[in-house]
Amino acid sequence: MPSTLGGKARHESYSSGEGEDPPARDAGVVYESLGSVAVYEEYATDDTGSGKSGVMSAGSLLSASFGLMYGCATGTYHGTAPRPMYTGGGPGTSKHPTAKPVWFSCRIDGAEGDDGFSGYAVGWTSKKTAWLVVARDQKTTRLMMAALHEAAG
Numbered sequence: 001m002p003s004t005l006g007g008k009a010r011h012e013s014y015s016s017g018e019g020e021d022p023p024a025r026d027a028g029v030v031y032e033s034l035g036s037v038a039v040y041e042e043y044a045t046d047d048t049g050s051g052k053s054g055v056m057s058a059g060s061l062l063s064a065s066f067g068l069m070y071g072c073a074t075g076t077y078h079g080t081a082p083r084p085m086y087t088g089g090g091p092g093t094s095k096h097p098t099a100k101p102v103w104f105s106c107r108i109d110g111a112e113g114d115d116g117f118s119g120y121a122v123g124w125t126s127k128k129t130a131w132l133v134v135a136r137d138q139k140t141t142r143l144m145m146a147a148l149h150e151a152a153g
């Protein structure tokens with residue numbers, strides 16, 4: 001990703017998963033108030049809620065990464081990811097990891113700790129990876145996705 005985008009400086013984060021329980025591995029960039037790109041990698045876990053070991057799938061990571069922080073504005077959710085489990089929710093989860101990539105987009109209406117927050121989100125999975133782009137509006141989200149695509153080559 002570029003060092004600046006829309007005049008805002010890039011701030012990076014990375015977690016290798018070492019010493020963490022569960023061993024989450026993720027990375028991201030934030031461009032100050034402009035928006036962020038986050039990437040999460042699927043991992044094995046002993047905490048599936050059933051007491052059995054399993055996998056925190058890319059789809060589950062996409063659902064959690066969005067749903068723990070944001071909410072979709074009513075009627076704006078689109079995509080192939082499982083439908084929200086409740087009005088205003090983000091992508092839902094499924095009992096089994098999906099073999100095909102999934103995606104979702106929505107206008108954000110509220111964030112944890114800031115009910116007045118609004119923005120736009122696009123998220124998707126690719127094999128064992130989940131991607132989430134959040135920005136202040138749809139145009140900026142597209143700008144960030146174009147920068148991500150260019151950075152990937």
